[in-house]
Amino acid sequence: EQAGAAGIQLEDQEFPKKCGHTPMRRVIPLDDMVRKLEVAVASRRSDDFLIIARTDARTGLGLDEAIKRGKAFKEAGADVVFVESPESEAEMEQICAEIDAPLLVNVVEGGSTPVLSVAEYKRMGYAMAIYPGSGFLAIGAALQTVYSQILETGSSIGADTPLANFMEFSKRMGFEAVWDFEKKWADD
Template sequence: MLSSTRTPSEKRRAFRAGLASGTTQRFPGAFTPLSTRLVQEKGFEGVYLSGAVMANELGLPDVGLTTLTEVALRATQVASATDLPVLVDADTGFGEPMNVARTVQALEDAGVAGLHVEDQVNPKRCGHLDGKEVVDEATAVRRVRAAVGARRDPDLVVMARTDVRGVSGLAAATDRARALVDAGADAVFPEAMASLEEFAAMRAAVDVPLLANMTEFGRSDLFTVQQLQDVGVDMVIFPVSMLRVAMGAVERALDELAATGTLAGQVPTMQTRARLYELVDYAGYAAFDEGVVSFDLRDNRTS
């Protein structure tokens, strides 16, 4: 009830233990705090908070328009709604190395278990689009060093994302990944890998946990969790999937309402009132309220 039953430190330690477990950690993307309840209930290991989703929910494209304040607020809301570790997309860190340091501390205060900072030019763009640019290696290394140096909880996972594969090829990406690990990154997120063989090459290049991004309509095929585990991937995210599913359902419902004047045909596919109340724990709040606010006003004045 109210919020997570686990502290941020507990969730950070759980995240690190999961990454070291030898079992690929599954982090579906949450698009609301409420959706994290379902992710937890269905037995997944963690929750991912996508920068694209946060931008899209504001009606914006994923081109670096969201601010640290907006991301930290949503990260706080999502992290407080679940006992699972939350990994948040920190884009390019919202500026220069000093901004990166401030970003890390703001997201650490938000209660997340980890964050990733990328090596795109600021403002960035979706990692699966053409025309993206990356900064030079020295700049990327400074971002990671700033992030690692700024954290106060050593269990906070600082992950380095590299987009070099889509700009300069796989060899350049493995070189960049090694440099980011040398700079102190706890894990690596190589964006837009084209095949399982490329994930395997990245696995051979670094000795820290490796993340795979299984986003629909992107550069990678939608490999299964088992396929990714077989090539040494430690974690997989499904960043925008749940938002796409939800928005597809909303659009179909609106089409039906416009065409027929009723949503009666959609009712069988809707979440029921009882199920919604179960997710938000109405019963727990009612029991709490009864235990705290129990008094009798019959003998008091009426005015």
């Protein structure tokens, strides 16, 4: 918070952290997670600082345990509850019906949770949806397409994936500031 962060996500997954849509995740005892949340709530300096509480209990311990934890997280003071990787729309609707808190859904294309429209998530009762991997998956598909084209034809010309203009992309990445610095300070 002091560093300027607007919020924090605390979770009950054991170390080392794993992706929420992979197997073999384990969670810490519920009492330990509740204590973490209580410390975070007591330590925050502003009510505007968002505390998101995530449980990974669904995969290893079942939906009932995940819902139980979500309720306990809200009671401990979490602003948003995040039950990771529900496996069906029915499970998602049950989470929304049973946990009286703003809820977050993690959308992972190809993961455990059904990929729906934002409108459908809202209808179910979710307050927010995050798409942490969508950009990376798009990049991965584009890389595969363009490099397959180069491998097959010897050129990137005609690839099904549009390529960004190099100079525009460089400017978006902030290279103009680097170039200006070099112009000012580099030896000729």
